[in-house]
Amino acid sequence: MGVKLLLDKAHVEGIRYYDVYRREGGYRSVEKALKMSPADIVEEVKKSGLRGRGGAGFPAGMKWSFIAKPEGVPRHLVCNADESEPGTFKDRYLMEFLPHLLIEGLIVASFALGSNATYIYIRGEYAWIPDILEQAINEAKANGWLGKNIQGSGFDCEIYVQRGAGAYICGEETALIESLEGKRGNPRIKPPFPAVKGVWDRPTVVNNVETLAAVVPVINMGGEEYSKIGVGKSTGTKLISACGNINKPGVYEIDMTISVEEFVYSDEYCGGIPNGKRLKACIPGGSSVPILPANLLFKTAKGEQRMMNYESLSDGGFATGSMMGSGGFIVLDEDQCVVKHTLTLARFYRHESCGQCSPCREGTGWMEKILKNIETGKGKMTDIDLLWDIQRKIEGNTICPLGDAAAWPVAAAIRHFRDEFEWHVNNPELCLTQNFGLAHYADAREVVA
C-alpha cells in the first residue's frame, strides 16, 4: 500500500462539505502558511521538488520563483482546470470529491505569490463542477478562509471560477489566459512568458489542479519531508487516471516507486486485463505522449524494469520511451487496432487545432485523411513515409505544444507498429474485418486467466 497524500480522505462521508473537511484536518496548511513569509513558502515548495502535474513536469517552486514582481502591479494565480487530454480525468475526481483540497491549495499558493484575485479556469464540458467549486468557495468564505483579511493575517484573496467553452487548446497556458480575458483562445507567442506578462499583462502563474492540491501536503509535511516520498526527481505522489482495457479503471494515487507492471496487473491498481486478453500497447501519460508496445512498457531498452515515475517512463527518449505527461494511462489489449487508434487521436487533434499557425492547421487535417485511407484499406505504402514526413515537419515548428502533441502519437505509432500499418496496406479487405493482433509486441507474460 503506497503513501496517499491527496486521496487519503477521499472516501470520508461528506468530505465535499466544509464541516467534514475541516474536522478531518482541512485548512491546517493555510493556518501554517499565513504564519510563514511568502518567500519561505516558495522555498518550501522548491525544497519539496514538486513537479507540475499538468504534463510538462516543470518544477512548481521554480515556476513560482520566476514570477516578476514589479511595484504596484497586481499578480495573479490561475488554476488550470481545463483538463482536456483524452484519457486524463484525475482533476475531475479531485474537484468533484475534494473541492476544498483545491481551494486550500489555492489560498496557500495565492498567499505565496501575492495574488489577491485567483482564477479557476475550468473546461466547459465539466458542466456540473463549477457549482461544486462555487459552493466550496462560499463555504470557505463564510468561515473566513477567503475574502478580506483572511484569518486576521491582513491578506485578501478572492477565488473566481471561470468556465471555458470547450476547447482543448485552452489547456495551453497562454491560450487559457487569452480565453480568460474573454478573447479567442489562441496561444500567445512566447516570450514574454506569463510570469512576466500574463492575464491582462500582469505577472501570472498558471498551475494544474493537482499541482495546487499537492501544495497542501507540501506545507503540512514540510518540503524536506515531502521530497523523501518517491524517487530521484519524481517526488511526492501522482494521480494516475487509468482507462482502457483494464479490470479496474479509475483514479489511483501512486508514490512513484511502483513498477508499471505492478500498476497494470496488481489488484490494488488496474487489476490486469479483462477477459483473459493480453496487453498490446499502452499510452502512459495522456493521448499526446508516445504509445509504447508491451515489451517496451515493462522493460526499458536497457533491460531495466520500467517504473511509474517521470525519469523511468521517459527513459530511452522517444525512440524507446514515452512520458509521464498528465497521467492518463490508456491500456490497449490484443483486440485493439493501433491504426484505428492513431486515427482517432489524429481526428481529435485536427478538431482541436486552433488554426493559428500553418503547420498544425494544415498538417493535422492531412494526417487524419491519410490515416483514414490506411484504416479503410485505401492506403499506399508511400503514405506511411509521407505520414512520417508530415509529423516531422509539424513537430517543433509551431507556436504552442499542440503541434508536438499531434505529431508524437503518429510518430510513435509508426515507429513501433510499422508492420501493422504495412499489414493494413497489404491487406485492404482483410483489415476491414480483422485486426492485426499481437504479433511480436506481446507482453512476455502468459495469460493469467
Add this chain to the structure above:
Amino acid sequence: MAEEQKLFKVTIDNITVEVEPGTTILNAARKIGGDVAPPAMCYYSKLKGSGGKCRTCLVEVAAGSTADPRPMPKLVASCRTTVMDGMIVKNITSERVIDARAGVVEFLLLNHPLDCPICDQAGECHLQDLSYEHGKAGTRYEFSRRTFEKHDLGPYIQLHMTRCILCYRCVFTADQLTNKRVHGVLDRGDHAEIATYIEKALDNDFIGNVIDVCPVGALTDKTFRFKNRVWFTKPVDAHCGCDKCSGKVTLWMRGDEVFRVTARKDEWGEVEEWICNTCRFERKKVSDWTIEGPTEVSRHSVISQGHYVGITKPAETIDKVMGRKPQLLMDIHTVSGVNDPNVDLSEIEGPAHSDDFKKQ
C-alpha cells in the same frame, strides 16, 4: 541621454550587422537585405502584434548570445525573436531551415485553390513568390481542397476565403486603423475563416487597407475585379489633397485610364502610408490626381514587364546571359482574346466575358 546606447552585433548567414537592442532577427536580416531576409507572410512591421503565425520565417539560432552561446533547440520565428549581442543565426545556410520552410510552403498550399489564372492578386501575390522561391514543384496532397460558404463584405471588398492563409493581418489592420472591428476569425483549426459574424459590410473610411495588407488574393478590390491583370497596368506615384489621409498613392494605369488605386508599398511589400476609402475606390480619374512619376518596381517582378510610355527601359541582357533567345512556349495573345491589350477592358461592365471580345 548621457550614455550611448550599445548596439548588438548579430551574425546572420555569416554576415555581421549591428542593430539596436530589441530588434527582431527578421528586421536585422532585412537590414542586410537580399536572400538573407527570411520571407514573411504574416508579419507586418506596421501592425503591432502581427507575426509568428505563418512559420515561413523560421530560422536556426546557432548561438544564443556571447554570454550564453548555447544554440536554441528549436527553429524560431525570426519575426518575433529579438536579437541578443553575439547571436549567430543561420537562415539559408541551414539545411534544417530550408527543409522546414519547404514544409511550411507545402502546408500553406495544401488547401490553396491555386486559381492564379483568375485571381486578381496574381503577379503581386506573396504566396506566389514564396512558393516559387522556397517551395517544391509538386504537392503530395491527394484529397479535395476545403471550401467555405461565401460571405459578402459589401461593395468594395471581395473575400475569397479559399485563398486565405489566415495571417491575421486584416484583423490587426481593422483593430488598429478603425474604431470597431466587425470582421474576425470564426471557427477554429482548418475551418477557421475570416468573416463577419452576422452578414455585414465592412464600412469604415480606412477598411480598404485590408486589401493592401492581404498577402494573397483573399481580400481584393471589388472595383478592380476582373478588370485587368496587374502586369498590364503600370504603377505611377501620385498624390491628391485628401482631407482624410495623406493622399499619397500608387495609381495602376493603362494608357490614360486609372484601373486601381493602392497605397504605396516599400521594398518588403508593406504599405508606407495608409490611405482612405475615398482615394482608393472613388478617385478613378486622372484629373483627380497629381502624377509624380513611375513607381520603382523590382526588375524581377512581373510588373516590370511591358513599357511605360516615353520612358526608356534598361537594355535586356537575357540573350547575352543565356547565349540564345528565350524560348517562347506559347504566345498567349494568339490564343486568348482576354489577354489582347487592344481591347479596352474598362468599357466592359462587369466581369469580362469572351463574348465581349467577339464584338470587335
